[in-house]
Amino acid sequence: xxxxxxxxxxxxxxxxxxxxxxxxxxxxxxxxxxxxxxxxxxxxxxxxxxxxxxxxxxxxxxxxxxxxxxxxxxxxxxxxxxxxxxxxxxxxxxxxxxxxxxxxxxxxxxxxxxxxxxxxxxxxxxxxxxxxx
Numbered sequence: 726x727x728x729x730x731x732x733x734x735x736x737x738x739x740x741x742x743x744x745x746x747x748x749x750x751x752x753x754x755x756x757x758x759x760x761x762x763x764x765x766x767x768x769x770x771x772x773x774x775x776x777x778x779x780x781x782x783x784x785x786x787x788x789x790x791x792x793x794x795x796x797x798x799x800x801x802x803x804x805x806x807x808x809x810x811x812x813x814x815x816x817x818x819x820x821x822x823x824x825x826x827x828x829x830x831x832x833x834x835x836x837x838x839x840x841x842x843x844x845x846x847x848x849x850x851x852x853x854x855x856x857x858x
Contacts, residue, residue, distance in 0.1 A: 727854060728790040734850040737843070738784030745777025783807055787851070794858050804858075807851035815844035 749755065749770070758766045786803055787793070793800045818840045826837045 727850075727857065728794075730850050731787045731790050731793065731854060734847055735784040735787030738780050738787065738847065740784075742777040742780030742782075742784060745773055745780070748777075749773060779810075783810060793854060796858075800858065801855065804851045804855040808848055808855060811844060811847040811851070815841070815848050818844050 754769065758769060761769070783806075787807065793804060818837065822837055822840065826833050829837075
């Protein structure tokens with residue numbers, strides 16, 4: 726069951742990473758960033774792209790389940806890094822996003838609740854693998 730959860734979490738992370746290709750348009754960033762300097766627009770775009778790439782890479786790293794559950798230092802590092810990354814994202818959702826979406830439309834508040842669960846799950850899967858290996 727853990728193996729399936731790890732592969733599923735990896736797939737979800739990859740999909741999240743690829744979604745960064747449409748995220749700026751979905752959130753209306755082009756219009757929001759019109760007043761920003763070209764350098765600021767570039768930095769936002771680059772950071773968004775690299776966060777998406779990081780999600781794809783982290784997702785791919787969850788697929789070799791047998792290796793991640795085998796003894797060794799590298800699997801511990803990979804699983805710990807996954808736990809820290811997704812756990813930090815969950816904390817941001819909880820502490821930062823929650824403040825902003827209180828005044829947002831119902832759909833955004835619902836997405837926040839789903840996000841809390843999703844980030845918690847993406848944190849729990851590698852943490853469980855780390856603690857039970």
